[in-house]
Amino acid sequence: MSTKNQTNQIIAEAKLQALAKRAFQSLGMNEKDTDDLVRILMLADLFGLSTHGLSRIESYGDRLRIGGINAKPNIQIERLAPAMIGVDGDNGVGPVVGIRALNAAIEAAKEFGIAVAFARGSNHFGPISPYSLIAAEQGFASIIGSNATTTIAPWGGSDARLGNSPLGFGVPNPNGTPFLLDMAMSVVARAKIRNAFKRGEQIPNTWGTDAKGNPTTDPKAALDGFLLPIGGHKGYGLALMVDLFAGLLSNAGYLTHIKSWQDAPDEPQNLGHFFILIDTKRLGSSEWLSERMVDFAKILTDSPPADADKPVIVPGMIELAKLEKQRKHGIEMSSETLDLLRHYAGE
Amino acid sequence: MSTKNQTNQIIAEAKLQALAKRAFQSLGMNEKDTDDLVRILMLADLFGLSTHGLSRIESYGDRLRIGGINAKPNIQIERLAPAMIGVDGDNGVGPVVGIRALNAAIEAAKEFGIAVAFARGSNHFGPISPYSLIAAEQGFASIIGSNATTTIAPWGGSDARLGNSPLGFGVPNPNGTPFLLDMAMSVVARAKIRNAFKRGEQIPNTWGTDAKGNPTTDPKAALDGFLLPIGGHKGYGLALMVDLFAGLLSNAGYLTHIKSWQDAPDEPQNLGHFFILIDTKRLGSSEWLSERMVDFAKILTDSPPADADKPVIVPGMIELAKLEKQRKHGIEMSSETLDLLRHYAGE
Numbered sequence: 001m002s003t004k005n006q007t008n009q010i011i012a013e014a015k016l017q018a019l020a021k022r023a024f025q026s027l028g029m030n031e032k033d034t035d036d037l038v039r040i041l042m043l044a045d046l047f048g049l050s051t052h053g054l055s056r057i058e059s060y061g062d063r064l065r066i067g068g069i070n071a072k073p074n075i076q077i078e079r080l081a082p083a084m085i086g087v088d089g090d091n092g093v094g095p096v097v098g099i100r101a102l103n104a105a106i107e108a109a110k111e112f113g114i115a116v117a118f119a120r121g122s123n124h125f126g127p128i129s130p131y132s133l134i135a136a137e138q139g140f141a142s143i144i145g146s147n148a149t150t151t152i153a154p155w156g157g158s159d160a161r162l163g164n165s166p167l168g169f170g171v172p173n174p175n176g177t178p179f180l181l182d183m184a185m186s187v188v189a190r191a192k193i194r195n196a197f198k199r200g201e202q203i204p205n206t207w208g209t210d211a212k213g214n215p216t217t218d219p220k221a222a223l224d225g226f227l228l229p230i231g232g233h234k235g236y237g238l239a240l241m242v243d244l245f246a247g248l249l250s251n252a253g254y255l256t257h258i259k260s261w262q263d264a265p266d267e268p269q270n271l272g273h274f275f276i277l278i279d280t281k282r283l284g285s286s287e288w289l290s291e292r293m294v295d296f297a298k299i300l301t302d303s304p305p306a307d308a309d310k311p312v313i314v315p316g317m318i319e320l321a322k323l324e325k326q327r328k329h330g331i332e333m334s335s336e337t338l339d340l341l342r343h344y345a346g347e
Numbered sequence: 348m349s350t351k352n353q354t355n356q357i358i359a360e361a362k363l364q365a366l367a368k369r370a371f372q373s374l375g376m377n378e379k380d381t382d383d384l385v386r387i388l389m390l391a392d393l394f395g396l397s398t399h400g401l402s403r404i405e406s407y408g409d410r411l412r413i414g415g416i417n418a419k420p421n422i423q424i425e426r427l428a429p430a431m432i433g434v435d436g437d438n439g440v441g442p443v444v445g446i447r448a449l450n451a452a453i454e455a456a457k458e459f460g461i462a463v464a465f466a467r468g469s470n471h472f473g474p475i476s477p478y479s480l481i482a483a484e485q486g487f488a489s490i491i492g493s494n495a496t497t498t499i500a501p502w503g504g505s506d507a508r509l510g511n512s513p514l515g516f517g518v519p520n521p522n523g524t525p526f527l528l529d530m531a532m533s534v535v536a537r538a539k540i541r542n543a544f545k546r547g548e549q550i551p552n553t554w555g556t557d558a559k560g561n562p563t564t565d566p567k568a569a570l571d572g573f574l575l576p577i578g579g580h581k582g583y584g585l586a587l588m589v590d591l592f593a594g595l596l597s598n599a600g601y602l603t604h605i606k607s608w609q610d611a612p613d614e615p616q617n618l619g620h621f622f623i624l625i626d627t628k629r630l631g632s633s634e635w636l637s638e639r640m641v642d643f644a645k646i647l648t649d650s651p652p653a654d655a656d657k658p659v660i661v662p663g664m665i666e667l668a669k670l671e672k673q674r675k676h677g678i679e680m681s682s683e684t685l686d687l688l689r690h691y692a693g694e
Contacts, residue, residue, distance in 0.1 A: 081460025081629040083430045113428025114463045116625060141596060143490065143623075154659040157650030169588035171596070179591060181584040213653050231577025237528040237662040240647070241516040244526060248639050249488060249518070249630055255646045276490075276623065278463060282428040283596055292595050299602045300587070303504030306560050312501040315584040 009338060010330040017042060020054055023344035027064040028071030033096045040095035043130035045333065046326050047319035051191035052127040055337045059124070059261060060093060061344055068266040069093055069123055075100050083112040086251075087119040091268040094125030094146075101275050102131050106140055109277040119273040120252035124148075124261070129182040129319060132170025135277055136178035139286070142170040143276040147247040149260045149269075151190055151227045155236035158213040160226035161256055164190060165242035170316075173293035174286035180316030185239035186227035193219045193227075247272040356685060357677040364389060367401055370691035374411040375418030380443045387442035390477035392680065393673050394666035398538035399474040402684045406471070406608060407440060408691055415613040416440055416470055422447050430459040433598075434466040438615040441472030441493075448622050449478050453487055456624040466620040467599035471495075471608070476529040476666060479517025482624055483525035486633070489517040490623040494594040496607045496616075498537050498574045502583035505560040507573040508603055511537060512589035517663075520640035521633035527663030532586035533574035540566045540574075594619040 011019075020038045025031065038054075045053035063069040073092030077100065080086045085104045089097030101117040108115030128144050135142040148163030168182040188207045196203050197219035205215040208222035216222050229235030247254030252272025259267050280289055303312050326332065358366075367385045372378065385401075392400035410416040420439030424447065427433045432451045436444030448464040455462030475491050482489040495510030515529040535554045543550050544566035552562040555569035563569050576582030594601030599619025606614050627636055650659045673679065 081626065082458070083462075084460030084625070084629055086630075111429070112459050113431030114461055114623070115430075116461045118630070141592065153653075154647045154650045154661075156652055156654065156657050157647070157659045158653045159650055161646055161650050169591075171588070171591045179587065181588050183578075183581045183584060187578065230581050231530075231534065234530045234577050237530060240526065240662060241518070241528050244516075244518045244643070245488065248643055249625070249627065251631065254639075254643060276461070278431070278596070279428065280596065282431055283433075283465070284598065292601075296591070296595055296601060299508055300501045300504070303501045303506055303508050305503055306500075306505045307503065310503050312504040314501075315587060 007335045008332050009335055011333055011338065012330050013042070013046070013327055016045075016054070016331055016333065019338075019341050019345055020057075022346075023057060023061075023341040026344050026346060027061055029064070029093070030072060033073075033093070036099040037093050037095045040099065040126045040130045042331075043133065043323070044127050045331050046323040047127070047129055048322040048326075049127050049129070049319070050334065050337075051189065051195065054341060055334065056124070056126070057337065057340050057344065059265075061340070063123075063261060063265050064093070066266045068261065068264075068268070073097070077104050083108050083115040085115065085117040087117055089119055089122035091121055091123070091270075094123040094271065097122040098125040098131060098273060101273060102134065102277075105275040105277040106135060106138060109140060109279045113282045114276065114278045116277075117275045118250035119275075120250045120270065121268070122252065122271045122273060123269050124271065125273055127182050128166055128168030129170075129180045129316065131275070132168050132180045132182065133178065136170045136172035136180070139172050139174065139279065139281050141172060141278040141280055142168070144168045144274065145242040145246045146273040147243040147252070147254060147258060147271055149258055149262075150256055152186060152229055152236070152239060153209075153213065153226050155229070155233045162236075162239050162243060163255075163258060164227050165239050165246060167238065167242050171293070172280055173290060175290040176294055176297075177320045178316060179293070179297075179314060180319065185229045185235040185242070187230055188227070190223075190227060193222050197223060245274045250274060354682045355679050356682055358680055358685065359677050360389070360393070360674055363392075363401070363678055363680065366685075366688050366692055367404075369693075370404060370408075370688040373691050373693060374408055376411070376440070377419060380420075380440070383446040384440050384442045387446065387473045387477045389678075390480065390670070391474050392678050393670040394474070394476055395669040395673075396474050396476070396666070397681065397684075398536065398542065401688060402681065403471070403473070404684065404687050404691065406612075408687070410470075410608060410612050411440070413613045415608065415611075415615070420444070424451050430455050430462040432462065432464040434464055436466055436469035438468055438470065438617075441470040441618065444469040445472040445478060445620060448620060449481065449624075452622040452624040453482060453485060456487060456626045460629045461623065461625045463624075464622045465597035466622070467597045467617065468615070469599070469618045469620060470616050471618065472620055474529055475513055475515030476517075476527045476663065478622070479515050479527045479529065480525065483517045483519035483527070486519050486521065486626065486628050488519060488625040488627055489515070491515045491621065492589040492593045493620040494590040494599070494601060494605060494618055496605055496609075497603055499533060499576055499583070499586060500556075500560065500573050502576070502580045509583075509586050509590060510602075510605060511574050512586050512593060514585065514589050518640070519627055520637060522637040523641055523644075524667045525663060526640070526644075526661060527666065532576045532582040532589070534577055535574070537570075537574060540569050544570060592621045597621060
C-alpha cells in the first residue's frame with residue numbers, strides 16, 4: 001500500500017457495512033461469520049478506533065488468502081463446567097471466534113449469574129470495547145482479555161517475550177451510556193507506532209525501545225524493538241495476568257509461543273481470549289442500577305477540571321459520543337482502507 | 348504512637364499469631380473471626396507487606412474500640428444466582444468479611460466452574476495477595492478487587508473523588524509457586540507516603556499532588572492532597588472499573604460515598620469487594636497446568652537481564668520467597684506494632 005496522499009472519506013454506515021461484507025465474503029468467509037466480523041470491526045470504526053477496525057482487512061485479507069487464517073472454521077463450543085465454556089476457534093478470524101465465545105458466555109451467565117468462556121485457536125479479535133458494548137446492551141458487566149504477539153520485554157529483561165495484551169471492562173447503564181474501558185498495557189498501541197512510521201513521523205521516547213532495550217524516537221527502531229508498559233512492573237504484571245487467563249488457562253499459545261502474523265502470516269497463531277460475563281439483573285432492578293450509574297458518572301464529571309477547557313471525562317464517553325455522531329453523519333474512513341475493501345469486493 | 352527510635356524485631360510465626368489473636372480478642376472479636384483476621388494480616392507480614400499487615404491494629408483497634416467497626420458482625424450470605432453470592436458484612440472487620448466472601452465464592456466455583464461474591468458493608472480488607480494465595484493453594488484462579496477511601500482525582504479533575512482501589516490476580520501452580528499480582532492504581536500506596544511522613548522524609552514528586560493538584564515532594568502535603576494514577580487515564584480507568592465492580596455492583600458505597608476512616612473513625616465505611624474465582628481443575632489436569640506454569644515462568648526469567656545484577660522476576664516471586672524465609676526464620680515486625688499488640692493483649 002502507498003502511504004502517500006492518504007485522505008479520509010465519510011461513508012454512510014449501511015453502505016460501508018455492505019461493502020465490507022462483500023469484501024470478506026470474497027475472501028471465502030460465509031455470510032454468518034462475515035456478519036459477526038463486520039459487526040465488530042465496524043463498531044471499532046464507529047468508536048473512532050480505526051487502527052483496530054476495517055483497516056485490518058489488510059492483514060486479515062493477506063492471511064485469509066494464503067490460508068494463515070481459516071476462512072471456514074468449524075468452531076467447537078464445549079461446556080467444561082455449568083458456567084465455564086471452552087471454545088476451539090479452529091484458527092478462524094478472531095472476531096468470529098470472539099463473538100461465538102461472547103454469546104456462549106452470555107447465555108451461561110443468564111442461567112448462573114456469572115460465566116466464563118475461554119477461547120483458543122484464535123487470531124487478533126479486534127478491540128475489546130465492541131464486545132463490552134454488546135454485553136452491556138443486554139445488561140451484562142464484562143471482563144474480557146486477549147493475548148497478543150510478543151512486543152514487550154519482561155520488566156528488567158532485554159528482549160520481547162510478552163504481548164501487549166489488552167484488557168477490557170464494561171458496566172451497563174440501563175437508561176444511559178455504559179462505562180467501557182479497553183486498554184493495552186503499553187504506554188501506546190503498536191499500531192500507533194506503525195502509523196507514525198507510515199507517516200514518516202518521530203515518536204516520544206517513552207513509547208518503546210530499540211532492539212537493544214534503549215528508548216528511541218525512531219518508529220522503525222521501535223517496531224524492531226519492543227513496547228514499554230505503563231507503571232513499570234505494574235503494567236508488566238497486568239500484561240502477564242491477561243496472558244495467563246487468555247492464553248495459558250485457555251490452552252492456547254502464550255508468551256513467545258505466539259507467532260507473529262507479520263513474521264509467519266501463513267501459520268496459525270493460536271491466540272487465546274477470555275470472556276467473563278456477569279448478569280447485573282441478578283444484582284438489582286434496572287432502576288437501581290441506572291440510578292447508581294448516573295450518580296457515579298456525575299460525581300466524576302462534577303470535579304472542577306484542572307484545565308477549564310477540558311472537562312472531566314469517564315471511560316467510554318469519547319468512543320460512545322463518536323459512535324452516536326458517526327451513526328448519524330457517516331463514518332470517517334481512510335481512502336486506503338476503502339480502496340482495499342473495494343479491491344476485495346471486486347469493485 | 349511515637350515515631351522515634353523505631354526498630355524492627357524478629358518474632359516466630361506461632362508466637363506472633365498467638366499474640367495477635369489475644370490482642371484482637373481483647374477488642375471484642377470472637378475466636379473464629381479473630382482466626383480469619385489474623386490469618387490475612389499475618390500473611391501480609393509474611394509477604395513483607397507490613398503496611399497492610401498487623402500494623403493495622405492501630406486503625407482497626409481504634410475503630411473497634413469506638414464502635415466504628417462492628418466487633419461481632421452478623422455476616423449474611425445470600426445466593427443471588429447459582430454462581431453469584433451477595434455478602435452483607437454488617438460492618439465487620441474487612442478481612443473477616445473478605446474470608447467469608449472468598450470461601451463462599453470458592454464453594455460455588457467448585458460446583459459451577461466460576462463464581463463471584465460481591466461484598467458490601469465492609470471495611471479495609473488487607474492486601475489482596477493473601478486471598479489469592481489461599482485460593483491458588485486450592486486450585487482456583489482469582490480476580491479480586493476492593494474500593495477504598497477517596498485519594499485520587501478524576502483524570503483532568505482537581506479534587507479527590509475516587510479511591511486507590513486495589514486489583515489482584517492469582518493463578519495456581521499445582522507443583523510450584525503461583526503467580527500473584529496485587530496492585531493499586533496509584534504510582535505508590537498511600538501508606539508509603541504516610542510512612543515517609545512518619546520518618547520525616549521527602550517523597551518523589553511523581554507520587555502525589557497537594558490539595559490544589561500540584562505535584563509535591565512534601566509527604567504531609569500529599570496526604571492532604573491526592574495520589575497520581577499509573578499510566579494517566581489508563582490507571583484512572585482501571586481504578587473506576589474496580590470501584591464499579593467492588594462498590595457499585597455490590598450495593599456498597601463508591602467514590603465519595605466512602606467515608607474516610609481517618610476523618611470519621613466512628614462511622615461505617617460501607618466498603619465493597621468482589622471475588623471472582625475460577626476452578627482450574629475443570630480446565631485440565633494438575634500436570635497440564637503445572638507444566639504450562641513452569642514453562643511460562645521460565646520463558647520470562649530466561650530473558651537476559653538489562654542489568655546483570657537484577658535477574659528478571661515474575662509477579663509474586665518476591666513475596667513468596669519472603670514468606671518461605673520468614674516462616675522458617677521468624678517474621679520481621681516493627682517494635683511499634685509489637686508494642687501495640689502487647690498493649691491490647693494486656694501484656
